[in-house]
Amino acid sequence: MSDTPPPFVTLISNDGFEFIVSRDAACVAGTIKKMLDPTSKFFEATTGRCNLSTINGVVLEKVCEYLYYNLKNKNASDVPDMEIPPELCLELLMAADYLHV
Amino acid sequence: MLAGRGRNKIRPPRRGLGTGDAVDFDSMWQVLEASLREIHTKNASKLSFEEQYRNAYKLVLKKRGETLYERVKDFEERWLTNEVRPRIIAVAAPVLSLFDTTSSTIATVNEKRLAGERLLRALKQAWEDHNLCMSMTTDVLMYMDRVYCKDFRKPSIFTASMGQFRDCVLRTPVHADNQVSVSQVLNAVILDQVRMDREGDMIDKSLLKSCVYMLEGLYETEEEEEHLKLYLTSFEPEFLRASEEFYRNEGSTLLLDADAGTFCRHAKKRVSEEEDRCRSTLSPLTLRKIKTVVETELIKNHLREVIALEGSGVKYMLDNDRTSDLAMIFDLSARVDPQKTELKKAVQSRIVEQGTDVNNATVAATQAPAKPSAPTGDKADSEDKAPEKPINLQTNAAIGWVDGVLRLKDKYDNFLTEAFQSDQGLQTALTRSFTDFINAFERLSEFVSLFFDENMKKGIKGKTENEVDALLDKGITLLRYIQDKDMFERYYKKHLSRRLLMKRSISMDAERQMISKMKMEVGNTFTQRIEAMFRDMAVSVDLTSQYKRHVAQLGDPDPQRADIEVNVLTSTMWPLEAMAPSYNEGEDRPRCNFPPQIERVKQGFEKFYLDKHSGRKLTWQANMGTADLRAYFHEMKGKKTRELNVSTYAMIILLLFNDLPPGQFLSCEEIQAQTNIPINELTRNLQSLAVASKTQVLTKKPMSKDVKLSDKFYFNEQFYSQFQRVKIGVVTSGNRVEDPIERSETEKKNNDTRAGSIEAAIVRIMKQRKELNHQKLIAEVIQQLTARFKPDINMVKKRIESLIEREYLERIDDTEPAAYRYLA
The missing domain is CATH 1.10.10.10 (Winged helix-like DNA-binding domain superfamily/Winged helix DNA-binding domain)
Structure with a gap:
């Protein structure tokens, strides 16, 4: 990999959806951050593609939304709550635990 | 994540991770172990982080975290023991043998150094590898660290593996049979390198630094407490001990063959070197400690000897104005001793020494001419002007003494600001020593006062206001040191009164300035009387002019009438006894007889004054006055008159000769009888009239230096002076050093x-x-x-x-x- 890694990475859900997100947003999630850490030369770090086989497309979409939401409001106060459909709650919680968000 | 707002039914996840598929621990571990091995052999790029992470994640979710943790630890230990340790020991062993046997085999420095560097490099490599691998492993096992380790309060896997590195690599003995561990060898190597650096050899500082980093990154326990860093526990004490020894030796050798200046420069260099070393090579944690070591060993233990060093110590520096060296000594002393006792002592003793020198030189100067002056009475003609000489010499000695002291003071003040950073403690020390030696000199009050007197009379002529000011300030600094200020006041008043009455003072402004300065320094009571003296002078000027007006109004057009200028002095304020030292107090002051024309004026003034101020008593101090006479010399070429400025007594004497037919003489006895001038005053005045070569208005028979009662005096018709105005001073009327009596x-x-x-x-x-x-x-x-x-x-x-x-x-x-x- 070059010294400056590409600014966008691809997150892939277990059902094959690919989400192309900015590296900054992706790195909000602790697990993805480590995954992409250029010093440890894992497969994901070299290719910039992360297979997240525990998360399906719907959830991952919401996760990506949250990643950007978090990035945007990082230093802001009085942030409005994000819209979460109740049926996704549990799965999102598990994904959050897995991704260390 | 944020919870949903609705109270709708929460659907179960579509596919449960924890319950769905049974996880086979062993197969998963095998996959993990294989990938860990890949990581350690630096082949990680083929591995999917996500896969490893997912495996670890699942295992932890399955409550197999503990097993996983133990397995990973096991794996690491095996890896370190089997792969890393042999490599390290392979390079450590030769080093150990080299270090062990320095006495028996001739291991060249170079060999030792190379072996040492090999070990350092190998360790650095191993450490960096281990660090990298472990950080990757930790990343993969992040979920385990986060969930399992936190819940069960286990040290994270990273910390645990660091501990393993410490135990398996650093703490293993190099040889199975002896107790020397790798870390001990490492310490020895680092110390050796530091020693080489101190001796000026080039060393690989970054290599050293990385090894120190390793020691800093490792801890005694798994809790990683700050003060239990391996660096602090194992290396630092050794380092300090070695440094101590090094600097102790260096200090003693340096002291033997270097002078104080070099020593200081060296010590200073060493301190800054050690600071640099701590920053660039070792840990900044040691900075303070190593500084203390250097300071104690190199400076504190030797400072006394350095300061006292013969021929180059503080004494030498003070004598030769080595300001920068002194500044260095000061700096070093300040490091080890905030009181700077040693330096203070040295400087003080030097001041007192030099001060005593000045004192002794002055005493010698005043005594040397005093001896020959004693026998001059017998062989008067052999030494011309001998009686005047010692007096001048003594006055000069007094001024010389003051100058000497001031020079000394200037010098040390300079040191204080330039070298000693105006240190408070040293300043008091300086002041104390100055006070000591100045007060040890018993005639200081007199001398200081004489110094002022001399300057008021001559010294400040042609100087600008600022220079005068500086000069007076200098004098005042001396005054500050004087303990017996009343003595000084006494002398000052005596000298001042002479200046005032004889109008010898050059600048009244300077006099006033001086008094205001004294007032500030010593206080009001001190200057009260002196100010009163000035007041008397001012009042007298008024009085005289009033009297002149009074006389003019009386309309007494006597052409023969002499003008008079009177200074009325308050007897308590003026040191009258000092002005006429020959009378004892109880004794009645003999009145001298004024010639009639003067007596008339005198009575006129007395009447005038007592009319104005009744109840006061006027006593005439003829010994203090002066008179202007116009004398007519028959034999003189050109203009035959000369103006003579003489003392009052001399005036009286000369007026006697007015009535005398030419060629007649008066004996000394006769003069005394007619004038009633006290005999010692009379002889002095006759001396100045008849003996002093330039002002021989009278001739004396027999011609000799001393005036005896039987001597005869003639008016000197042959008197000649190129000046129109002749000032005939009375011998010894000026301010001078007192004789012992x-x-x-x-x-x-x-x-x-x-x-x-x-x-x-x-x-x-x-x-x-x-x-x-x-x-x-x-x-x-x-x-x-x-x-x-x-x-x-x-x-x-x-x-x-x-x-x-x-x-x-x-x-x-x-x-x-x-x-x-x-x-x-």
């Missing part, structure tokens, strides 16, 4: 005054306190009087006795310690 008299008088002030102080205190014990009374008296002089305790005791006798005080019976009561 005068001195003892002054001292006696001063002691009398002191007795008075002491009694006054005692009475003041006792009046206030009513009862007081002896010690306290003495302490208070001394405290009250130190501004003016340093009272002698015996004198205070005598004064108390005398007050008791006179029933101002009484002893309180049966008290221990003795106490007194004030009797109103």
Whole structure:
């Protein structure tokens, strides 16, 4: 990999959806951050593609939304709550635990 | 994540991770173990982080975290023991043998160094690898660290593996049979490298630094407490010990073959070197400690010797103005001893030495000519002007002394600001030593006053206001050191009165400035009398002009009438006894007979004055005045008149010759009888009129230096002077150093005054306190009087006795310690 890694990475859900997100947003999630850490030369770090086989497309979409939401409001106060459909709650919680968000 | 707002039914996840598929621990571990191995052999790029992470994640979710943790630890330990340790030991062993056997085999420095560097490099490599691998492993096992380790309060896998590195690599003995561990060898190597660096060899600092980093990154326990870093526990003490030894040796060798300046420069260099080393090579944690070591070993333990070093120590520096060296010494002393005792002592003793030199030189200068002056009475003709010489010499000596002291003071003030950073402690030390040696010189009050006198009379001529100011300030600094200020006041008044009455002072402004300066320095009471003297002078000027107007109004057109200028002096303020030292106080002052024309004027003034101020008494001090005469010399070429400026007595004498037919003479006895001038004044005036070569208005027979009662005096018709105005000074009328008799008299008088002030102080205190014990009374008296002089305790005791006798005080019976009561 070059010294400056590409600014966008691809997150892939277990059902094959690919989400192309900015590296900054992706790195909000602790697990993805480590995954992409250029010093440890894992497969994901070299290719910039992360297979997240525990998360399906719907959830991952919401996760990506949250990643950007978090990035945007990082230093802001009085942030409005994000819209979460109740049926996704549990799965999102598990994904959050897995991704260390 | 944020919870949803609705209270809708929450659907179960579509596919449960924890319950769905049974996880086979062993197969998953095998996958993990394989990938860990890949990581350690640096083949991670083929691995999917996500896969490893997911495996670990699942295992932890399955509550197999503990097993996983133990397995990973196991794996690491095996890896370190089997793969890393042999490599390290392979390079450590030769180093150990080299270090062990330095005495027997000839291991060249180079060999040792190379072996050492090999070990360092290998360790650095191993450490970096281990760090990298472990950080990757930790990343993969992040979920385990986060969930399992936190819940069960286990050290994270990273910390645990660091501990393993410490145990398996650093703490293993190099040889199975002896106890020397790798870390000990490492310490020895690092110390060796540091030693080489100190001796000026080049070393690989970054290599050293990374090894130190390793030691800093490792801890004694798994808790990673800050003070239990391996660096602090194992390396640092060794390092400090070695440094101590190094600097102790260096200090003693340096002391043997270097001078103080070099030593200081070296010590300073060493300190900054060590600071640099701590920053660039070792850990900043050691900075303070190693500095202390260097300071103690190199500076503190040797400072005394350095300061005292013969031929180059502080003494030498002070003598040769080595300001930068002194600044260095100061800096070093300040490091180890905030009081700077040693330096202070050295400087003080040097000041006192030099001060004593100045004192002795002056004493020698005043005594050397004093001896030949003693026998001059017998062989007067052999030495021309001998009586004047010692006087001038002594005055010069006095001024020389003041100059010497001032030079010394300037010099040390300079050192203080340039080298000693105006340090408070040193300043007081300097002041104290100056006070010591200045006060050790017994004639200081007189000399300082003479210094002022000389400057007022001559010194400040042609100087700008600022220069005068600086000069006076210098004098004032000396005054500050004087303990017996009353002595100084006495002399100053005496000298001042001469200046004022004889109009010898160049600038009245300077005089006033001086007084205001003294006032600031010593206080109001001190200058009160001196100011009164000035007031008298001003009043007298007014009075004289008033009198002249008065005379003009009287309309007494006597062409023969002499003009008069009178200074009316308040007798208590002026040191009259000092001006006419030959009378004892009780004795009645003999009145001299003024010639009639003068007597008339005198009476006129007396009448005028007593009309204005009734009840006052005027005493005429003929010995202080001067007179202008116009004399007519028959034999002189050109203009035959000359104006003579003479003392009052000389005027009286010369007027006698007015009535004398030419060629006649008066004997000394006759003059005395006619004028009633005291005999010693008479001889002095006759001397200046008849003996001094340029002002021989009279001739004397026989021609000799001394005036005897039987000597005959003629008016000198052959007198010639190229000047229109001739000033005939009276011998020894100027301010000069006192001879021993005068001195003892002054001292006696001063002691009398002191007795008075002491009694006054005692009475003041006792009046206030009513009862007081002896010690306290003495302490208070001394405290009250130190501004003016340093009272002698015996004198205070005598004064108390005398007050008791006179029933101002009484002893309180049966008290221990003795106490007194004030009797109103």
